[in-house]
Amino acid sequence: MNETKEVKIVENATCTFCGCVCDDMVLKVEGNRIVEAKNACVLGKAWFLNHHIEDRPVALIDGKPASLDAAVERAARILTEARYPVVYGLSDTTCEAQRIAVAIADRIGACVDTTTSVCHGPSGMAFQGVGEVTCSLGEVKNRADLVIFWGSNPAESHPRHMTRYSTMPKGLFVPRGRKDRTVVLVDVRRTKSAPAADIFLQIKPRKDFEALWALRALVKGVRLDDGIEAETGIPLAQLQDLAQRMKSCKFGVLFFGMGLSMTRGKHLNVEAALALARDLNEHTKFYIKPMRGHGNVTGADNVVSWQTGYPFGVSLARGFPRFNPGEFTTADTLARGEADAALIVASDPMANFSQPAREHLARIPYVVLDPKETPTVGHAAVAFTTATYGINTGGTVYRMDDVPLPLRPAFPSPYPSDEEVLRRIEEAIRRFQNN
Amino acid sequence: MPESFILIPGRTSRQGTTLNEGKLKGEYLRETNTVLMNPDDCRRLGLKGGERVRLRSAYGEAEALVEPAKPGELPSGVLFIAYGDTSSRLMGADTHGTGMPDSKGLDVTLEIPPSVLQ
């Protein structure tokens, strides 16, 4: 059969694969496929070009194909009857869907938590302790003459960060682009980002806290001895040089990755970095931002914050929000065997969580929404196949610098959006509760 | 004798691109099940690359393929693996009150099955 497929071009589409949320994509769409993704990096291309409408049932109940209506009823029943439910995930969906998920958590008295807790959750705790001297990526592009990446490998995790925002672009006060900036990389590994840096400091594993405090001391004019090299792996002269550069730059920014937040010390490592950036403002303009991973993980922080007052790990069980990482965070509620049901939106704890947490999740009934088949979908009591955000559905996402951006979908999906499924579950829960 | 290492799980381009092809597909599974080792450590342990080794942490264990890292990429005593099922199996459940298990810089031992060295 000779089918002529409609070809269309979608300009200024938004890539939601990583926290850079590049909104300058030019997509060529043929029927139900994206055949070209201009401006996308290698990850963005894989995201767009591998996307096709999979031939899967719209819903599964206990692994068997089911109608959307039946699955909504069953999901709502599980969540209404639970005594300690958790709502988890949320970083790969729109803000519009996130707000309904939080509303559901509120209605059923759940702990609401996002994948932030297992990426930059400790950074969220550190922001509360120290504060964040923050700026947008637009300011970085136009002003930054010193750019430091610490425990982050943007060449592989955020491939367009350097070219679009932080090191390469020509800006108002850095007219020659890369030539007007100094780029520093601090990491345990000599990663693929190292060739893009002017200075690479190879730090010993788990010594970030010590190195950051050494820099704080040097910035304050405290004398240190050579022993710091044995401790951190970085010679004193290099630390002195970096401290000097940080004090004398016009506009410095430190982007930190999960090398700080996931390593022993976690929020204390991040607090050290935040305090260093704060201290530097006695000398110059200095900013600090986390390198956020998932497309809308920053949106999840924002939505959960404006609905509950806290960014993640929030219990609504008593009818008012309580924040306590370690107690209400999903990695803990599952590993301790506390949760008795879960609603998981666009995330894969069956692959990412610790063994005890996975084992408990496998024992309890849970509901999952995901466009793709994952290990978490495989064990779900109720699984919904949903449309992919940014490719099939519109909505709002937040870039890693807290700038909200609209999505421009490429083509419609036969599957419902996360927002639609969550709205229907919420309605059914309300109905059960009122009866 | 098991050897002690510090394991750093992290992102790679291949993990990111193959993730879009499917988490249950071969390429993704291979990328997230391959551990990189300093080439000097490989030589010392008699590993050429492509061997299956057993990693153990205080919390779990997993098998992985071993490949030599590029010279200079990894210091001796440090291993790297792309995030995925294998790295999660070695991670502890205790989050020390943060919600985040220690997920980078894990203490592991590496054991080479006798069949590999014959």
Ligand code: SF4
């Ligand atoms: S850098 Fe991130 S958001 Fe930008 S195109 Fe690549 S994957 Fe997409």
